[in-house]
Amino acid sequence: MTRTIAVANQKGGVGKTTTAINLSASLARMRRRILLVDLDPQANASAGCNIDREGIEHSSYSVLLGLCEAREAISTTAFGVDVLPAEADLAGLQVELAGAEDRDFRLRSALKTLDQYDYILIDCPPALNMLTINALIAASSVLIPVQCEYFALEGLSGLLETIARVRQAHNPSLVIEGLLRTMYDRRNRLANEVADQLREHFPDNLFRTVVPRNVRLAESPSYGMPVIDYDAKCAGSEAYLALAGEMIAPASGGTTELKTRTNL
Secondary structure (H helix, E strand, O other): OOEEEEEOOOOOOOOHHHHHHHHHHHHHHOOOOEEEEEOOOOOHHHHHOOOOOOOOOOOHHHHHHOOOOHHHHOEEOOOOEEEEOOOHHHHHHHHHOOOOOOHHHHHHHHHOOOOOOOEEEEEOOOOOOHHHHHHHHHOOEEEEEEEOOOOOOOOHHHHHHHHHHHHHHOOOOOEEEEEEEEEEOOOOHHHHHHHHHHHHHOOOOEEEEEEEOOHHHHHHHHHOOOHHHHOOOOHHHHHHHHHHHHHHHHHHHOOOOOOOOEOO
């Protein structure tokens, strides 16, 4: 059964796209069939997977407008991840679909036809808009990257409230996959304080894996590849492989639920 995971945080710059790309690649390295859906008008996940944004014929924008089927818009990558790319026109989609009664359900309808994947990861925009709502309604769980820096908790309560509303109104099975601490520097006192705050406030929702600040991790998107292909031995690669293993472990180990996958 396909697990559809929305990678979401309304705050920008928290490592959301980095997580979507590198978790997808790490899961693919573990022989899982992966689709990465780019739902951000900036299309950084598409570029980070070496997809020419100017050369694509169809995109997630085309799919949500009903101009094509999802399978017609999927691009393949050299590292085993299929990608449903984005384009800048996504930014105006909320206006274009303003009168459509099903506008918040279009992604769920499109992804229902793609049952060949083990995981579908959705890279959401840094906003609680119609695109993010589409992702939350389509998803079975939400992975929330949280930056280990000042204002880390800013906006998190708003996202959790939105998830709760979506669960109540449209997607009662939606759960929290986990909170992922990103950009962590153990030498930084503030980073340690933020990590402690997250452990205190969300003890049952934190992944054990912590993603460190890592130069190779920051460099890899400019080469159009995940960090595991760019430098397999760096700390960033090890962190995302560990995260993938942490997510897969319940299924392979016989447990029914990951501890972090709790209802709100």
